[in-house]
Amino acid sequence: MTEILRLEHVGKSFGGIRAVNDVSFSLQQGEIIGLIGPNGAGKTTLVNLITGVHPLSMGKVFFDGEDVSRQQAYQAARRGLARTFQIVQPFPRMTVLENVAAGALFGGQAGSVNAALEMSRAELAFVGLEDFADTPASSLALPNRKRLELAKSLAMRPKALMLDEVNAGLNATEIDGALELIRKIADRGVTILIIEHLMKVVLSISQRILVLHHGELIADGDPGDVIRNPRVVEAYLGSKFAARVQAEGHHV
Amino acid sequence: MMKSLLHYVALVLWLALIASTPLFADNYTIRIAISLTMFSAMAVSWNFIGGFTGYPSFSTAAFFGIGCYVGAIAQRNGVPLVLAWVLASVFVAVFAALLGAIILRLKGHYFAIGSIAIVEVTRLITSSWGSLTGGGDGLNVPLLQGNPQEVASFVLYVMLSILVLAFCTSIYVDRSKLGFALKCISQNEDAANMVGVNTTVYKIIAYTLSAVFCGTVGAVYASWIGYIDPTDSFSILLTVKVPVMVLLGGAGTVFGPIVGAGAFILLEEVFWANFLEWNRAILGLIIVFLIFFLPNGLLKLDYNRLFKRLINKKARTPRTMDGTS
Numbered sequence: 001m002t003e004i005l006r007l008e009h010v011g012k013s014f015g016g017i018r019a020v021n022d023v024s025f026s027l028q029q030g031e032i033i034g035l036i037g038p039n040g041a042g043k044t045t046l047v048n049l050i051t052g053v054h055p056l057s058m059g060k061v062f063f064d065g066e067d068v069s070r071q072q073a074y075q076a077a078r079r080g081l082a083r084t085f086q087i088v089q090p091f092p093r094m095t096v097l098e099n100v101a102a103g104a105l106f107g108g109q110a111g112s113v114n115a116a117l118e119m120s121r122a123e124l125a126f127v128g129l130e131d132f133a134d135t136p137a138s139s140l141a142l143p144n145r146k147r148l149e150l151a152k153s154l155a156m157r158p159k160a161l162m163l164d165e166v167n168a169g170l171n172a173t174e175i176d177g178a179l180e181l182i183r184k185i186a187d188r189g190v191t192i193l194i195i196e197h198l199m200k201v202v203l204s205i206s207q208r209i210l211v212l213h214h215g216e217l218i219a220d221g222d223p224g225d226v227i228r229n230p231r232v233v234e235a236y237l238g239s240k241f242a243a244r245v246q247a248e249g250h251h252v
Numbered sequence: 253m254m255k256s257l258l259h260y261v262a263l264v265l266w267l268a269l270i271a272s273t274p275l276f277a278d279n280y281t282i283r284i285a286i287s288l289t290m291f292s293a294m295a296v297s298w299n300f301i302g303g304f305t306g307y308p309s310f311s312t313a314a315f316f317g318i319g320c321y322v323g324a325i326a327q328r329n330g331v332p333l334v335l336a337w338v339l340a341s342v343f344v345a346v347f348a349a350l351l352g353a354i355i356l357r358l359k360g361h362y363f364a365i366g367s368i369a370i371v372e373v374t375r376l377i378t379s380s381w382g383s384l385t386g387g388g389d390g391l392n393v394p395l396l397q398g399n400p401q402e403v404a405s406f407v408l409y410v411m412l413s414i415l416v417l418a419f420c421t422s423i424y425v426d427r428s429k430l431g432f433a434l435k436c437i438s439q440n441e442d443a444a445n446m447v448g449v450n451t452t453v454y455k456i457i458a459y460t461l462s463a464v465f466c467g468t469v470g471a472v473y474a475s476w477i478g479y480i481d482p483t484d485s486f487s488i489l490l491t492v493k494v495p496v497m498v499l500l501g502g503a504g505t506v507f508g509p510i511v512g513a514g515a516f517i518l519l520e521e522v523f524w525a526n527f528l529e530w531n532r533a534i535l536g537l538i539i540v541f542l543i544f545f546l547p548n549g550l551l552k553l554d555y556n557r558l559f560k561r562l563i564n565k566k567a568r569t570p571r572t573m574d575g576t577s
Contacts, residue, residue, distance in 0.1 A: 051446070077448035089443035091436055102436050105429060107448030113432055152447060 004029045004160055004191050005050070005081075010059035011215075012042075012049055019045045021215040022059070027160065032182070032192045034206030034223070036199070038236050042215040043195045044086060047162045051076040051083050064159060077107040082158035084149040086165045086195075092138035099137050100124055100151045107156030120155055127151045127181060143174045150181065160191040167201055179205055199241065203227070211236065259507050266514070271412055274405035282404040288517050289411040290473065294466050295497045295509035296418040301462035302495055303503035304431060305455060306438030307356070311367040312494045314374045315344050315463040317485035319470025321378060321385055324393045324480055333396075337471040344467025345460050352459035356452070359441075368491065375486035390481030393474050407476040411469065418465040419510070425461070426506050434458055438504070493535075499542055502549030511550055 006026040012019050020042045027033055037043050048054045050061055052071040060069045063081055071079070082103075091099050100120035101113070110116035124130045127147040132140060140148060146166050153161055163182070167175045175198070182205060186192050196202045202209065202223070209226040211219040213235040219226045226232055233242045273285040294312055301309045319340045326336035355366045378385045385391065396403045425431040433454045436444035445451050474480045493516070501512025516538075523534045546553070 053445075072450075073445040074448050074450045077446055083446065085443075085446075089440055089446070091439040091443060093439055094435065098432075102432065102444070102449070103447045105432060106436075106444075113427070113429060156448060 002029045003027070004064060006062040007050070008060045008062070010046070010049055010056060010061060012045055012054060012057045018215050020049060020212075023212070023215075023217045024059075025210055025217060025220050027191050027193065029159075029191055030186065030189050032186050032194065032205055032207050034202040034209040035193055035195045035212065036197070036202055036209060036236065037212035041212040043212055044164055045215075046212065047083055047164055047193075047195065050162065051081055074106070077156055080157065080159035081162075082107065082153040082156050082160070083162040084146075084153055084164055084166060086168065088142075088145040088149050090137035090140075090145060090148055090152075092136065094137055095134050096129055096137050096140065096148055097121065097124060097133040099148055100155045103152040103155035107158075109157060116155075120151070123151045123155045126154065126184070142169055143177070146170070146178065147181070150185070154185065154190075158190055160193065161185065162193045162195070164195045165197065166194070167196060167198060175201060199227075199237070263507065263510065266510075267412065267416070271409070274401070274408065279400055279404055282401075282408060284517070284521060286404065286408050286411055286476070288514060289408065289415045290469050291494065291497060291517055292510045292513040293411065293415040293418050293469050294494045295501070295513040296415065296422055297462045297465040298494045299422060299462075299498050299503065299505075299509045300425065300434075300458045301455075303498055303505070303508070304425065304434040304438065305458040306504075307455065307459075308360075308364040308495065309367045309459070309462060310364055310491045310495065311348075311351075311370045311463075312466055313486050313488065313491035314371045315348060315466035316470040316473075316490060317371075317374060317378065317482070318347060319344050319467035320474040320480045320485040321391070321470075322467070323471025324391045324474045325384065327394050327475070328391065333475065337468055337475075340471035341464050341468040344470075345464040348460045348463030349456055352456040353452070356455045356459060368488075371486055371488060371491050375482050378486065379482040385482070388482065390479055390484075393478050393480065395478050396475055403476070407472060410472050414465055414468050414472070415510075419506075421461065421465075422506055422509075430454065430457065435504075496535075496539055496542065499549060500538070500546070502551035505549070505551050508549050508551045515550065 003026050008024050010023045011021050023046065035043055035046070045054065049056055052068070052073045052075060056069055060067060062068065063079060068076065068079065091102060094102070097117060097120055100123050101110070101116040104110040104119045104123075105113060105116035108116070108119070110119050121130065121133065124133055127150050129144060129147050129151060132144065137145070137148060150166070166182070167178055170178060179201065182192060182194065194202070194205065206223055208221065209219070209223050210217060211226060211232050218231050218235060219229045227237060227242065227245055233239055270285045270288060273282050294316065298309065298312055301307050322343045323336045323340035326339050327333065331339060351370065355363065355370070358366045379388050381387070396406065398406065425434070433444070433449045436447070436449055437451055437454060441451055470485070497512040497516045498509045499512065500516055501510065502508030519538070520531070523531050527534060
């Protein structure tokens, strides 16, 4: 396996607050990695650091062998480092198809507006939104807006995709649909980093789990080991959950 | 498709009507025609930044004023007429690009206030820099050759060319990658950044486009009027009027600015002629009316529905002689 993304001693301070502190890890191509941690642990900040939304206070980020520590957000997108937002960010007055075309045109390889629109139909079909192509993005319901975010990111032909709570606000059936979609995306060879609060979801999909607490990486490894790690249990899972997982003999 | 074809036909007829005024109308009417084309060109320009990009810029008067002064100073120093106009346009474009790199970091109300400040600052610099600009005394600009009628038609055709050039640019932008990027920025700038739009560069391009034609218009205006001073060139009223015209017609549309400028100038003529004292108050009322009843402009109104509603109303109240229904 080849390494796609590597963080070396990455840190970020907002004023006196260390939001992310000395985080190092690497992602291999085609992996699905779960990133968990309590509220305020710095998960979203970490994604913002990787994608150039916030400048790093310290450390380095390497993407596909290149030092991208000083990149801007739009450069990350063009390099193939895509992300979705916790709160969906559509272009509300454009059609669903145009939203996806924006990804293909600016982040992807489409040479013209028409080519971008053409390419985007395939991505819409991939996420199952082809029937909504010509409706305004603002009229979509939440589950479909999340799908739209995915289609928009996919149109950028990313090498790595960071999903910030794509399942928040979805019901059980909708989550199943979303997970199936995420697996399909991984099958395309896209490395996926998924931020998620529902442990069931994380355990069912991740090949590896990273745990963030107070801005520090406290665990990095196989899901089975991570949920038994005493520090993770104390910081995030709680002893009841750990006991239940043990009792159920969760196969992960 | 049919509808947009209709729009194009209407526009061509409208421009032809304006262009033909020297053939049949008196000098006063030609002046109105010049004023119409001048403001239409500036409204089309403003639409690049205010309409497509959604940044409420109030720096139109700064671009116009700098265009006036650069054109005038160049001509006084022996630069030929057309070259002086080109020089003014280039100067304004460079000025806007450099300025844009700074003030486009501001958003929303902050950007609006920052852009108004530009007008004030450029006006103050112009009136203080007496050795170059003549200060508060203003500058005389070499007069155009010919009798008043000839001069007016010449200026009209030059202004019309600027308008057509600005309009074609806006059609191109509307259909191109640039226009797509600007629409993304206006709807959600963070998301635009995230899909790979270099928002800084695109905003600067839009701001520069919104400036360059105003600079040309200013330079031509200075040559036409023959005398410029700081208060007239950097007028705060101008900077407010142009956005109001675009909003009246429909911001972010290709035809909106021309419809709005036309409607506004003609209304203004009527009000100047009939209510000299109340002119400014009426401008204020139009702005209030716009915000409350026409937030998307004249072009976005659903005329079919409006028409039907009026007919239905008449049908329901058949015989009210006093008209109160």
